[in-house]
Amino acid sequence: MLYVESWAPEYGAPIEHDPSLAPSESVIDPTVERTDWRPITPESSVADGVEAVCFVDGVRRVDARLTLDEPEGPIPGLCGSLGVGATHWDRNVPRATFGDIMIERLAVIGSGRVVDVPPVGNLKYEAVSVAGTDPAELVRHFHNRMRKAEAVLSSRLAAEGHLVIADGPINELKPQSVIGYIKTHRVNYLGPEETVAVRDLLAGDRTPMFLMDGHIYARYSWYLKLADIPGGHTWSGVVRCEVPASLGIEQAAIYADIAAVLLPQTAPPLHADPRAPQNLVPIGALERELRRNLGDPGLVYRALRESIGQSTNGAA
Amino acid sequence: MSVGRVIGTEKTSTQVFRVVLDDDQYLQLDDLVVVRTQVPQAGEIATYGIVTESEAVYEGASYESDTFRIAEHGILPAQKVRSAQVQVTRVDPEVWVSPDPGELVERASGEARDKALYADEMGRPLPVGIGRDGQPLYVDLDFFDGRKGGHMSISGISGVATKTSFALFFLRMLTGRRDIVGESGANMRVLVFNVKGEDLLWLDKPNLLFDDDARTKWEALGVAPTPFPSVGFWAPPRKKSGDVLLADVAGRQEGVQPFAWTPREFIDEGLLRFLFTDAGDSRNQLSFVEERVRSQLQRWAVDVVGRPGAVVIRQPPVGGWRRGAEVKLEPGERIIEDLPSLVESLEEFLDPPDGEEPDRTWSGRVQGGTVSAFMRRLYAAQSRLGELIRAGDSHRIDRATAQVTVVAIQSLHDLAQRFVVGALLQETFAEKEQTGQRLPLSVVVLDELNKYAPREGNSPLKDMLIDIAQRGRSLGVLLVGAQQTASRIAQEVMENAAIRVAGRLDAAEAERSEYGWMLPSTRARARLLKPGTMVVSQPAIPVPLVVNFPFPPWATRREEVSEDVDPFVGL
Numbered sequence: 001m002l003y004v005e006s007w008a009p010e011y012g013a014p015i016e017h018d019p020s021l022a023p024s025e026s027v028i029d030p031t032v033e034r035t036d037w038r039p040i041t042p043e044s045s046v047a048d049g050v051e052a053v054c055f056v057d058g059v060r061r062v063d064a065r066l067t068l069d070e071p072e073g074p075i076p077g078l079c080g081s082l083g084v085g086a087t088h089w090d091r092n093v094p095r096a097t098f099g100d101i102m103i104e105r106l107a108v109i110g111s112g113r114v115v116d117v118p119p120v121g122n123l124k125y126e127a128v129s130v131a132g133t134d135p136a137e138l139v140r141h142f143h144n145r146m147r148k149a150e151a152v153l154s155s156r157l158a159a160e161g162h163l164v165i166a167d168g169p170i171n172e173l174k175p176q177s178v179i180g181y182i183k184t185h186r187v188n189y190l191g192p193e194e195t196v197a198v199r200d201l202l203a204g205d206r207t208p209m210f211l212m213d214g215h216i217y218a219r220y221s222w223y224l225k226l227a228d229i230p231g232g233h234t235w236s237g238v239v240r241c242e243v244p245a246s247l248g249i250e251q252a253a254i255y256a257d258i259a260a261v262l263l264p265q266t267a268p269p270l271h272a273d274p275r276a277p278q279n280l281v282p283i284g285a286l287e288r289e290l291r292r293n294l295g296d297p298g299l300v301y302r303a304l305r306e307s308i309g310q311s312t313n314g315a316a
Numbered sequence: 317m318s319v320g321r322v323i324g325t326e327k328t329s330t331q332v333f334r335v336v337l338d339d340d341q342y343l344q345l346d347d348l349v350v351v352r353t354q355v356p357q358a359g360e361i362a363t364y365g366i367v368t369e370s371e372a373v374y375e376g377a378s379y380e381s382d383t384f385r386i387a388e389h390g391i392l393p394a395q396k397v398r399s400a401q402v403q404v405t406r407v408d409p410e411v412w413v414s415p416d417p418g419e420l421v422e423r424a425s426g427e428a429r430d431k432a433l434y435a436d437e438m439g440r441p442l443p444v445g446i447g448r449d450g451q452p453l454y455v456d457l458d459f460f461d462g463r464k465g466g467h468m469s470i471s472g473i474s475g476v477a478t479k480t481s482f483a484l485f486f487l488r489m490l491t492g493r494r495d496i497v498g499e500s501g502a503n504m505r506v507l508v509f510n511v512k513g514e515d516l517l518w519l520d521k522p523n524l525l526f527d528d529d530a531r532t533k534w535e536a537l538g539v540a541p542t543p544f545p546s547v548g549f550w551a552p553p554r555k556k557s558g559d560v561l562l563a564d565v566a567g568r569q570e571g572v573q574p575f576a577w578t579p580r581e582f583i584d585e586g587l588l589r590f591l592f593t594d595a596g597d598s599r600n601q602l603s604f605v606e607e608r609v610r611s612q613l614q615r616w617a618v619d620v621v622g623r624p625g626a627v628v629i630r631q632p633p634v635g636g637w638r639r640g641a642e643v644k645l646e647p648g649e650r651i652i653e654d655l656p657s658l659v660e661s662l663e664e665f666l667d668p669p670d671g672e673e674p675d676r677t678w679s680g681r682v683q684g685g686t687v688s689a690f691m692r693r694l695y696a697a698q699s700r701l702g703e704l705i706r707a708g709d710s711h712r713i714d715r716a717t718a719q720v721t722v723v724a725i726q727s728l729h730d731l732a733q734r735f736v737v738g739a740l741l742q743e744t745f746a747e748k749e750q751t752g753q754r755l756p757l758s759v760v761v762l763d764e765l766n767k768y769a770p771r772e773g774n775s776p777l778k779d780m781l782i783d784i785a786q787r788g789r790s791l792g793v794l795l796v797g798a799q800q801t802a803s804r805i806a807q808e809v810m811e812n813a814a815i816r817v818a819g820r821l822d823a824a825e826a827e828r829s830e831y832g833w834m835l836p837s838t839r840a841r842a843r844l845l846k847p848g849t850m851v852v853s854q855p856a857i858p859v860p861l862v863v864n865f866p867f868p869p870w871a872t873r874r875e876e877v878s879e880d881v882d883p884f885v886g887l
Contacts, residue, residue: 087393094390266391272379281391285376289393 003233008274015235018209028189032249034185037197039205042257050258051092054099054157055266055282058084058146058168059290061297062139064304068109076135078110079117079125079304080142083290084149086157086164096282098289100153106145108138118311120303123295135242154178163258163306167283171260173217175246179259180219183278189221199234201225206260209252211245218245220252224260226267227277237277239263271290317422320345323399325419333365333414335400335421343367343400345841346448346862348424348432364417364424365402366859368837372398396600403835405432405859425449434856437515439463440496442489443537444852447865452537453863455815456856461500462754465814465855466789469765469805470798472833473778478817479798479848480515481872483761484508485865486796491719492539503756505715507744509737510724511763514567517724518871520547522747524878526869533866540728543870548718550575550727552736553703553711561703561711564727567874575723576704576711577739578625579652583613590738591697593768593775601682603776605690608680609662617652618643622798626653626707629661653707659694667691671802700729704736711861713740730767737768738777745793746785754792760784769806778806786814802830816853820845 005013030037037259059082059181085101106119110133117125130141147168154166158176170180189210190198197207206224221242229236241259244251267277273284294300319341325333333351338342341762347367349495355361362527363445374386376394385392402421407413408431424432433454435441441454459465468486469478481792487506494501510516520543534541551563553747554575561574577587592602617627619642628649645651652658665678666687679687715721723740725733746757761770769781785808797813803825816833821842831839838860842851848867871877 089391091390094388096386096390096393098393265389269381272381281385282393285393288376 001233003231003236006229006232006236006270006276007278009192011275012184012185014238014275014278015258015264017186026189026212029211030194030208031090031188032209032211032220033253034208037208039197039201039258040257041202041205042206042260044261046254047174047261048118050163050262051090052087052162053165053262054154054162055087055089055165055167055280055286056084056150056157057086057283057286057290058082058150059287059294060146061291061294062142063105063297063300066109066134066308068108068111068113068115072112075109075111075113076133076138077107077108077113077115078142079105081105081294081300082142082146082149084146084153084291085286085293086153087286088162089276089282096285098286099158101290101293102149102153103290103293104145104149108141110134110138117304118307120300120307123300123303140226155156163255165259165263165280165283169221170242170244171246173246175244175248175251176257178243179255180242181263181283182242182282183275185235185238185240195234198238201236201238203228204260204264206256209249209256212242213245219243220245220247220256221247222256224256224263226248226264227270229270229277237267239278318420319349320399320421322415322417322419322421328414328415328417329404330412331404332368333402333404334371335402337400342370342398343423344448345837347400348405348429348447349402349421350424350428350432350450351419351421353413353416353419355411356414358409358413361411361413361415362408362428363404363430364406364408364428365404366861367400368403368835369401370398371400372396377660401837403837403859405857406434417703418701426864433861434688438856440495440498442496443632444486444489444534445850445861445865447861447863450536451853453861455852455854457500459814460551460794461757462789462792462794466794467785467793467813468796468815469802469810469813470796470817470819471802471818471821471825472798472800472845472850472851473822474800476847477821477845478799478850479817479819480512480761480763481868482817482819482850482865483763483796484516484519484870485868487720487759488544488868489537489539491544495538500755500757503765504719504759505756506720506759507740507759508550508720508761509716509763510722511726511733513726514565514724514874515872516722517549517565517568517572518874518877519544519720519722520571521871521877523867523869523871523876523882525876526867526878530604530867530869535555536870537866541869544720547720548714548721549573550713550721551722551724552576552732553706555702556757563724565724568721572724574711575713576706578707578710579627579654579658579705580617580619580625580707581710581712582658582705583617583627585739585742586614587735587739587742588613589776590735590742591701592693593731593734593738593777596773600689601686602690602693604680604682605666605686608689609666609678612665612678620645620651623651623653624709625708626651626796628652637853647811654703655701655705656698658705659691659698662694663691697731697735700731701735702728702732704728704732715744722757734768734775734777738780741777741780741784745780745788745791748788748791749791752791754790757792757794759796761796761798763798765799765809766801766804769797769809770834771804771806782806782808785809801825803828814855818842818845818851819847819849836864 025218063079068075083103087097089096105125109129109211112129112130154164157164158178164178165181197250206222209220209222227237266280268281270276273279320335320337351363353361374394375397386394430436438456440457442457443452444455447453502849549572551565553561554564563572563574616629618637620626621642650661666677674687769778823843826839826842851860
């Protein structure tokens with residue numbers, strides 16, 4: 001059967017197969033919570049005690065590409081800005097506010113070279129280097145910095161006692177109240193029988209948890225349905241969540257239930273976001289706010305050209 | 317103290333800018349603000365302005381339904397942003413540059429407030445009400461009393477616009493603030509026509525409902541809250557009141573004097589023309605006949621021995637009647653003691669019995685139909701004018717007896733109202749024309765101005781009002797005209813009013829070009845103004861001010877009259 005995805009085409013699709021990530025990479029155990037794979041509908045009261053939820057996300061932007069002109073050949077580099085922050089959803093008021101917004105600017109140069117970028121107005125680019133010269137490697141390094149900053153913020157907020165919804169997979173082994181939130185499905189971790197349970201999910205339902213192990217670390221994961229999408233397929237409106245297995249199965253189940261109750265409440269209607277309903281309202285708003293904090297790309301680019309151009313010409 | 321900053325997401329200009337407000341501050345309509353900007357080469361420039369709109373929005377909401385996500389579910393972070401629009405009133409020193417974005421915006425108070433309102437440049441700032449900040453707002457008296465401009469025009473819907481109340485309040489300021497009015501106030505005379513109810517017959521009585529709140533406001537305006545100290549009340553005589561003239565008023569008995577003109581005065585002053593004030597009368601040739609008859613009467617009428625004020629029409633001797641000449645009534649002659657007898661006398665010349673031709677020396681060379689029309693008007697006027705023309709002692713209104721003269725014409729027919737207004741305006745104007753002096757000032761308050769100076773048509777009354785509007789300024793005759801709709805007033809009269817005031821306006825009326833002096837935002841509000849709130853425009857300030865005037869300390873109805881004497885004393 002054929003379906004049209006709800007996401008705007010320029011954002012890709014919620015399902016993007018990546019053959020490099022074969023299911024065999026992980027050991028999947030779908031029997032850790034239940035052997036009977038049917039949708040679970042948690043009571044909405046499970047979330048009653050949750051006073052606040054923090055949604056953590058980051059954005060990044062390449063501000064300019066650099067080239068270091070050396071006798072042995074040109075060396076690629078880039079200037080980029082990244083922002084990480086959180087939306088605090090105070091469920092008592094209720095009100096959402098932005099917090100902990102942090103902006104970092106990096107100048108990444110290949111071939112292990114460290115070149116200082118002159119101050120650009122009041123923007124300071126931190127010089128870092130990577131070993132290779134592949135432009136993709138530069139971007140990956142830049143991306144990893146953002147992921148790290150996200151993880152640090154998530155851990156900090158969790159340590160402060162918040163329930164954290166972190167955009168993307170989790171990278172932390174220790175037991176903490178951070179739920180990884182994965183919008184896109186690159187790999188189907190389930191067999192055909194369990195997939196039937198995904199098909200049968202209604203908004204606010206989740207599947208039983210399954211253990212993913214054999215990877216870097218073990219975590220419990222489950223699928224949950226954010227919204228019933230008219231004319232949708234098995235995976236429409238479905239996201240995957242994960243928590244560290246170190247939490248223990250009981251605590252993990254509590255988080256899974258809370259997520260199934262709360263996350264659908266924050267899903268945007270289909271018209272309001274190009275990645276609806278998966279791009280949750282607090283996360284979508286946070287991304288916009290972070291991008292705004294990165295500054296106007298045109299202005300930053302012009303400032304970089306001017307500043308680096310001056311210092312290069314001055315040196316020459 | 318600053319209330320916010322100049323918004324930088326849109327361009328500021330020398331006309332308007334917007335202010336984003338601090339969380340703990342607010343600006344409301346008509347608040348005055350100042351922004352100080354450092355201008356390269358020119359130094360610090362202060363931009364003064366008045367708030368014309370107040371706004372609020374959720375920043376971060378892109379869909380209307382986001383409001384629920386923000387306020388009800390709390391899942392969408394957003395910033396409530398309150399802002400205000402400011403219309404620039406002044407730039408000081410006069411370097412016309414826009415204020416810088418991000419600059420602090422302060423409430424204009426004290427000296428800054430005076431500057432925003434140009435009060436520092438006003439020769440004689442007279443309070444005309446209270447602003448939203450509880451402080452007085454001013455008009456430059458130079459623009460009312462004829463030095464730089466004159467006259468005031470007040471528009472607004474009947475009943476809720478409180479036009480008359482404002483006019484009286486203004487008069488009280490004018491008569492109460494001698495310290496500001498100065499020499500113009502000496503011997504100033506005010507003529508007020510009471511055209512509706514008997515509202516103005518209690519100006520000298522304290523108001524029972526006057527409270528402390530109003531008292532504070534009057535004190536802020538610098539006038540002791542007392543009724544008008546010197547008022548004369550005049551009313552037409554009651555019909556068939558016999559030899560003793562009684563004023564035709566219902567509510568008030570004491571202190572109201574009856575007024576009337578004797579036939580002698582009627583003829584001498586040419587009041588006949590004020591019987592032909594219907595706007596349609598000038599289209600036919602009635603005015604020719606009227607002019608002819610008027611001058612013939614002045615030549616032929618002669619006093620009668622022993623009958624003061626009465627005249628008889630008799631062919632004058634060569635050289636005309638000597639002034640003050642008296643004759644004995646001869647048999648067959650008709651003595652003229654009131655309007656009916658005057659009409660009968662004229663009949664002999666203009667509409668002779670037995671179908672004879674009218675006397676050409678009286679009618680002029682007009683067609684018979686015109687003469688008949690002239691007579692028909694006179695017949696109609698006979699009953700409508702009632703007892704206003706009668707022989708006997710002079711009962712003309714003496715404006716010298718009191719500072720404020722109230723003439724009650726509400727009980728009169730339209731024709732008679734126009735007659736009285738015409739006669740008194742002519743008298744006032746003629747007096748000033750004779751002296752040629754601007755001082756002492758003579759102020760005339762005329763409600764329902766559209767009746768007397770309508771935009772369409774012509775009448776001697778309209779001509780005179782236009783004359784007053786155009787020349788009265790230099791002669792010290794100042795018109796305070798009120799009307800429901802400015803669009804129905806003769807343009808010359810409107811254009812010459814330096815100070816324009818509006819109370820609540822009809823929505824369609826507010827859109828007319830006559831109210832071009834209002835800002836669009838003020839116009840939109842003009843239909844919502846509450847009684848007691850007026851919009852005032854004056855040449856000295858480029859934007860209209862919204863003022864509030866306090867409850868009057870004088871009674872406006874019999875029931876409000878507070879007698880100082882307690883009737884229960886001693887019981």
